[in-house]
Amino acid sequence: MVGKTIKKWWPVFVLPTLAAFIIGFLWPFIWGIYLSFCKFTTVQDVTFVGFSNYAKLMLDKSFSYSFWLTVVFAFVSSILINVLAFTIALALTKGFRGTNVFRTVFFMPNLIGGIVLGYIWQTLLNGLLSKWGQPLLALSAKNGFIGMLILLMWQQIGYMMIIYVAGLNNVSPDLIEAAQIDGATSRQILFKIKIPMIMPSVTICTFLTLTNGFKMFDQNLSLTGGAPGKQSQLLALNIYDTFYARSGPMWKGIGQAKAVVFFILVVAIALIQLKATSSKEVQQ
């Protein structure tokens, strides 16, 4: 009965969302790729220029700098976030009192928007740095980088922790009990049973943290704004700057070309990572 109704009425349920998806995502995406081959001021009024935007992009030193900075940032932040989130998840699945309170507290930073967090942390970190007599965030690329790491970790660890907690709760107690009877140490249980069993969670968490690291924009904008110079500027902010901080119509196309390269990069990394970690997933 239900199946029949769905068969008859599916367009009513699917089409509005599909239309929204096409208007809001698919069409802008295709148009965006086309724009990267154009010179334009407004997106409706464009002149085709072929590959020249891509050629100019290779000459832009700030782009390659941001590119490598982003790669380093994404990897360092993913490793730190995942290790810490997993450690906290382990601690919070031991079943001591108040676990739920802790889980809530750790999750809460995730509910605040990146821009707001950026400004709050800017005040906090600058206060600390000035107390220590260190150069403030906007003056030192190193401090800016560490600041962004701290901010992103603080924001994301809770979220990843929840995914790990769910994974750990799904590890069958039978397996652990059996291992214990066979005389496995808790270290062995962790590495031979728990971690292999939660590989699906690891896949999703590394996917999320890696792509978040690559795409990070609002925290970068509000915490350091790329200062000093462009030394703490990640790719997304670099693209934004190309688009809006430069005069003359040619920069819009270059910004767009950067965005396309950026997209290809993120997709490639995500696919490689998904393949690598999902091959380690085991069936129960």
Next chain:
Amino acid sequence: MKMKKLTAMSMAALMAASMIPAVPVMAEGEGKVYYLNFKPEADEAWQNLAKTYTEETGTEVTVVTAASGQYETTLQSEMAKSDAPTLFQVNGSVGLKNWKDYCYDLKDSEIFSQLTSDTYTLKDGDAVPGIAYVIESYGLITNKTLLEKAGYTLDDIKSYDQLKAVADDIQSKKDELGIKGAFTSAGMDASSDWRFKTHLANLPIYYEYKEDGIDDTAEIKGTYLDNYKNLFDLYITDSTCDPAELSAKTADDSRNEFVNSEAVFYQNGSWEYAELAKTFGDDELAMIPIYFGVDDENQGLATGTENYWCVNKNASEEDIQATLDFMNWCVTSEAGTKSMAEDMGFTIPFKTAVAPTNVFVKQDAEYTEAGLTPVSWNFTTMPSEEWKNGVGTALTAYAAETGSWDDVVSAFVDNWAMEKALTE
């Protein structure tokens, strides 16, 4: 069953319907005006003025104000729409580069003939794509009460050397005077750094252009950068805070220090008047030129504009006509001129302008009458935001002693040539 189906259908219809935006009904055949306003502080006044105009003439006027710092972004997306702004603004010749293909030639318009001088226009060959609608001044806003308390009057400051002597003396007596410093913090946060990377940086450019008899250049020489350094040094030494902390100081910090009488001098412009007048009376405030040590006897306030009105030439003919009529009405009618002078606090460069109440603007007129030459606004020829940011960063690092003055010079001179080449 029937009931369920009906419910499902009506729910779905409702969902689909909610996606269709409400389309306002427009009067056919009549032109309308859509003004994308640049100045958030004048939003309310513009809305009221638009309402008055609609009541008087029946022409529909929509005023939308872009968020602070988001004008280019907003303009770009609005111009791509079918109902694009008919009236928008650019900030000068550099801004015009982005938009000149969209600008209607205002050469034969009524409003052009109302200008007091055609220096208040943007030119592109013979065409006039932009007309300035507000003239502003900046300089050193001075708290006269505090200055007198320190034993000086405005007459004691007529040159850079005198300014430095007075400021140094005030700084050394700051505890006796109950203040924190001679100058408000030269904040290098994004909300405030334009005062130095743009406005203060205008002075070396102005004197260099003047010496070379030019009004734009592909390569700046940096002849007067030492004077620029002297002033910036003065700002950060005789200041309310440690130079290392400037990178985090905001525009609000700086204004609050002035409003709370914690500092005597505050570099900013006539647009600050409305805010400062809440605390100070007119006789407590003065604006003095930013004495640069080059031609101090003749230097007036820095007076100019970065607000040019442009009309969208892609709009329909009726809309263009309606927009031209509206602009002309704003600067000639009683209601329009009064609102611009009193509600918005603007000095407008048109024959029918009403005298403004703004004390800084009045002072600018007095200086000019006394024979001083206003410093023109040449920062509209700065190559790009990118260039300004480079200078700002170098200044911040210099103030905090993590960078040297050579970096500032390099950001000023080398990047100028590079960025100019890139904008063509």
